[in-house]
Amino acid sequence: MKYAYYPGCSLKSSGRAYEESFLAVCKILGLEMEELDNWNCCGATSFMSIEQGPAYTCSVRNLALAEKKNMDLVAPCGGCYGVLLKADHYYADYPAVRNSVDKGLAAEGLQYRRQIQIRHPMELLTHDPGLKAIRSLVKRPLKGLRVASYYGCRFLRPVAPFDDMRHPQTMDSLMKTVGARIADYASRGRCCGGALAGSIPKMAQELTYRLIKDAQKAEADVIVTGCPLCQFNLDAFQDEIIASHPDVKPIPVFFFTQLLGLALGAEPEELGIQRLIVPGIKILQEKGILGDKKADEKKVPVAAGAQNG
Amino acid sequence: MSTKPKVGFYWCASCGGCEESFVDVAEAILDLAQLVEFAIFPVAMDFKRQDVEALDDGEIFATMINGAIRTSEQEEMCHLLRRKSQVIIAYGSCAYSGGIPALANLVSKEALMKYVYEDAPTVVNPDHARPQTETLDQGRMATLPEIREMVRSLDQVIEVDYSIPGCAPNPKLVLAALQTLLSGERPPKGAVLAPNVALCANCPRIDTKPRELSVKAFKRPHLHEVDPDTCLLAQGFLCMGPATRSGCGEACIRGNMPCTGCYGPVDGILDQGAKILTSLASLVEAHDEAGIDHAMEAIVDPVGSFYRYGMAKSLLRRKIDLPTPVAR
Amino acid sequence: MVSDNSHNPAEEVRIGFFICHCGVNIASKIDVAEVAKFAETLPGVVVSRDYKYMCSDAGQDLIVEDIKNFRLNRIVVAACSPFLHEKTFRTATQRGGINPFLCHMVNIREHGSWVAEDRVTATEKAKAMAQGGVGRVRRHVALEKRREPVLQSVLVVGGGIAGIQAALTLANAGKHVYLVEREPTIGGHMAQFDKTFPTLDCAACILTPKMSEVGSHPNITLWAYSEVIHSEGYVGNYKVKVRRKARYINEDECTGCMECVEHCSFKTGVVDDEFNVGLVKRKPVYMSFPQAVPKIVVIDPLTCAKLSGGKCEESCIPACDRQALDFTQTERVEEIEVGAIIVATGFKTFDAKRKPYYGYGDFPNVYTSLEIERMVTSSGPTEGEVVCRDGRVPKSVGIVHCVGSRDHQTNRWCSRVCCMASLKLAYLLKEHTGAEIYNFYIDMRTPGKGYEEFYERLLEEGNHFIRGRVAEVTDFAMRPEEENHLIIQVEDTLSGYVRRVPVDMVVLAVGIEPQADASVVRRLFNISCSDEGFFLERHPKLAPVSTATEGVYLAGCCQGPRDIPDTVAQAGAAAAEALALLDPGFVEMEPMTAYVENELCSGCKTCQTMCPYGAISNDAERKIAVINPMLCKGCGTCVASCPSGAIHQNLFDDQELFDEIQEVLAHA
Amino acid sequence: MPDTYQPRILAFFCNWCTYTAADLAGVSRMKYAPTTRVVRVMCSGRIDPQFILSAFAKGADGVLIGGCHPGDCHYLEGNVKCLRRFRILQRMLVDLGIEPERIRLEWISASEGGKLKEVINAMSADLVRLGPLNLPDALRSFDAEVLKEETEAEVQELVTIP
């Protein structure tokens, strides 16, 4: 099956690893992604805060492009996914939105009839190949790795088509499917402050701190996420956070597709694991998921220690 | 030695009226004398303590003791008579319930002595002399009985078999009682040998008492003319007939005076004063405190009025903040 | 010494003592096991137990079983108030095979654990109370309840919606009802309303059919313009006197055609129209409103020129083709006998003048909610047109909630209906005038089916809701735009601003108060009032429509503020209680009557002055007092007054009380 | 027991008003001094002055009577009848050495749980100030001064008439 792939801006720069790992996983699972021609920025929260007419037009334009190709649109970026989904809903619900958007799209000869679905990889992988298929392809189970799934805001709010708004599970199921243990913690859907990371870092980092703290209280070894903004926010500022909150330790923040890819046998480099700011390789070696000559020698005691932990 | 049953009389703290009243049986005493021998009879014949001690225990068939108990001598004599008598009858209000002497339970012994020996207007006692229980005079010890802190009824000192209340008792009751006892009949122990019903039952004026009586204000009999035929309560006089045992022959009522309660309450009443109080208060018409107080104004001394004869036998027995008697 | 006549000394007293934990209600403050252990040492106690819930079936069975197993003949239950469970445990005692009155309850919850600070003293107090109960129950004797016939008719006092509902329920069940209403018509406050919340049904549409049904029901004797002036008797057998004021109209002849009103020599109204709360004037001869029941005019003697002794053309007399006018009529007093009484005397609204800062009476455009009710009614004095007193249609209206309510200076309670009534008026005012509506509220209280939804609807429709108690209504303008307006000053606690809101019209949502003569009515029927002055129910949860006086029930706002649905429900409940009383045909009376021990009675008549019910008479022959047990209600006043101790009272005899006093004090 | 002196108040409460008020105080979880021992009567008019004297004689430090407010009596005027007895009784008790604070008559309606609490607390405080009355001990000791010659058994034997 073929999908319209909408990378969004982040997957081309700060979230490159997400694109790399997602596409690698798709390849292994036989999902064909065709990047949408001439896609444009979804508008994120910024457009919405400045001018709402163009904001909706920009979002819906991408949907219309996919619809023209008669393909479901896959938006791995949590922000993009949320914005596109909301735009789709509001386009349906509010005549004012529809009126503006229709006129805007008409300038390019486009129209939108809500004939396609907006998909997120998290949900796409769970349903289209299915968990069973994924399990059957696992080459490198994530045994012993305790994973805290961080969902962030945008898969869940204001609409959550595929998961429980207050206690989401999709990512956990995927991680369990590939052999990881789950760190259950309440903050999994709380705001990481990413929207303020670039403007009021102090506040953003306070929120991020709470998430990391909560995940570590649940004895998480790593955090996984499905949003480049969340990943960046959780990953990039740990130095600063730890400087002001010494009670948290550095913790690698993966894209869930990276761990998925690893389990399905892809190599770390293909998945962009080297791109993390807080390095992720070490913990994977410690847990014996990734081979390492030095680690191989110490494998037994490390594994025992990890089990004890 | 006569074989007739011996009968005794004895006097404690009393006016002597009880024995005097016995004489009111008049000729009937002669019939009685046929049946009994008077062993001791203070009002009629002299005797000494040794005479009593000389009697065998239980030799006296029945002794009628009148008067309240206030002194050590009275106690000793009562105990002695108890030993010598088969039946003890508390005779008259003082023996039965303390009587007038028991009103002294509202003052302390010290206050009493001080008044009698120092403060009374007729007393000249510059040395503040007081009677002593023992006085050595010319080498000889003279003794006087000790006065107790409080006045008691007879049954608070010795076991009493029967009582005949009254101030003074109706002599007919005594006669009837003796006749009953002599016939061998024994009323239940502790019985009051007088009718167990209140005086109103026999009051000659009862029919003049309205069905719903209400009194605006009680009156004192010496300040008002008393109608000789109408219910005294209906006239507003403080008559204790409703709360007083009958048997007296309604002498006071017939003498145009309200009942003062000398026969004590009927059986089952724990406190005559309380019952007089409640029955009188029930008649008051007023609905508010001022009106009620006004109605009761004429009762200047409620304790003295309601417990004129019954202080010693009342629930509280005496003014409670007086010095407590010292144990001997 | 005191003689003991009250129980058979030959019978060995065998007491069972049962103490209840009441979950933690008692057990948390009283060491029940210790009290049970202590009770075991008391003379006569054969078995002593504690149990989690004595009132449960299992707890009651414990008593039943123990009576059989231990041959118990007296029961003491230390638990809650006898008001709650005396009946329960007497029944259990009876199930055990002994007379129910051989059971006594000791109240260690309401009087014990719930008022205690510490466990040690509470436990000691409980022991003392237990000892008192054990001491008294020894004296208990077997007693029988006595049955008395119940009259099959009911008096309903008050013809508002509560009285109407109760009367119809009873009448439909086949009981005869006397419905007494003080005003010339039934209908009460509800008849004055335009719409009812939250459904906005027209009040008249739902009320007037019921009113006519009352007027024509064969089982209902409707006496409007009448007042109960005296009541005596007891449950099942009340004697009531009703004063029927003179209408100066032959009720049988009047058809309500109103020709007499038309032809009254006063061409216009001369006195404030009560039904329209003074918004208009009425004539001396009038009918409150066209749908009045009974549909009979009434002449007000104070203003009628003829009746007040003035000059009059008497044009009304010939106007009536049925010669119904009767200026010689005088008031009558009817005497009736009923088995039960339902008091549904309603409420009055708070007098807004008592809050002078709100300007009622000073500013013409400050109205009470009741005035607005009349104004928005299409059949009202303005035919539904909402206009200020100066004739302007208001462009903005401020509705002040909680006027007089929730205020220690006036009425402490929440009047319960004002929030919804205000919302309703907000809706109607907006509908009638299109004005901006500002609601000033302290808390929005909308508990009821569809009420919160109604509030939300008003919110969505753009009514303003300003949370804050209005400080004052003033005409002092601080800004040009405030000129010629009433300015409502308030802190909006939600925005945090002190605000001045200029409006054209102010509506004061006046609260609900007891009727001015509630205390007279209370004494008439021998019932109590709660602190606020509303009639007191026997138990707020278990007996909410009953009163302490058996056979007297409550319905509607006389018992406390409530809205129409609750009133109707409560009226139904009161009717059901009355039916439950009437239907068996008899009532069982507590046997706590007094009786005379003939031999002791001296016939002093003291007791006879005491009895409030004339139950004591004098036997002329025996010259003693005789008590009629049918009339005796068991107050015991005669017993206390008897100077001979000749009167005894079942369940409260001297000996029982002396022993209780002694024993309750014996425990240090 | 706490070290502090806890007076004992015998409380006669009428069934309809004050007893109910005491129930209300309980239901409202008002805390008050644990000094009262309640004897329920149907009406304050039932209270015989003998009960009050008996209460003192049996060890009460104070007696509290609670009835309906005047005009509210369930039996029309039982409370007024109680008041009539009370006025003269209190006067009499003063003459017998019992302080007026030891006997109180209060009108407490069914809704006045708060008043009940206040009254009990105030009366308890008064009684703490006055100290114990302790009549049972006093009554026992009254007879300490009299002669005791024979034992009861001996007397019994003597008075037995053949």
Place this chain on the structure above:
Amino acid sequence: MATLEREIRFESDRDPEFAAQIRRMPGCENLNRCIQCATCSGICPLSTYMDMTPRRVIQLARDGFKADVLNCNTIWLCASCYQCQVECPKEIGITDVMYALKCKAIEAGIKPKQAAPQTLYREFYNLGTKNGRISEGALMVNTVIKTQPARFWSLKMLGLRLLRTGRFGWKIERMPQQSVLKAAIQATPPINGKESS
């Protein structure tokens, strides 16, 4: 000496049309339903930093106190996490109200005290509408220089790391045919809640 002043709000301080305008914005139609329960303020992760809690913003917006709400920092601190919106018992689109208020503030030319978020949004919007895509490097550098120049150098290390890991570049991202987007935006009528729209 500092004086404490609290102004009385008069009816003339209100814009009676304001609430209606907001309610016509997408997601804001339930604004009036608010019962001031303050769930929004309680759940908001950032409310402690706000000069007005979201609840109060809703109240003032509803009452038409336009100047007050458009000048508060609350609307700019809102991180669009939608937590309030999801939990609101009256289903008020609180986040959408915040968007609407931000738009209104921008429309009114209000420069907030806490300017950084608005600056970021503007940078983002300008880049996004001009190039069709966001060049994250440019956006970050521009925003940091404009809003927190002091922090610029402290972010040097992070910048280097990002460069090293290939997550940060100077390349300006552009969609292949920007003109179509520009045309679409130009053809889009504004959504501003004004009745004519």
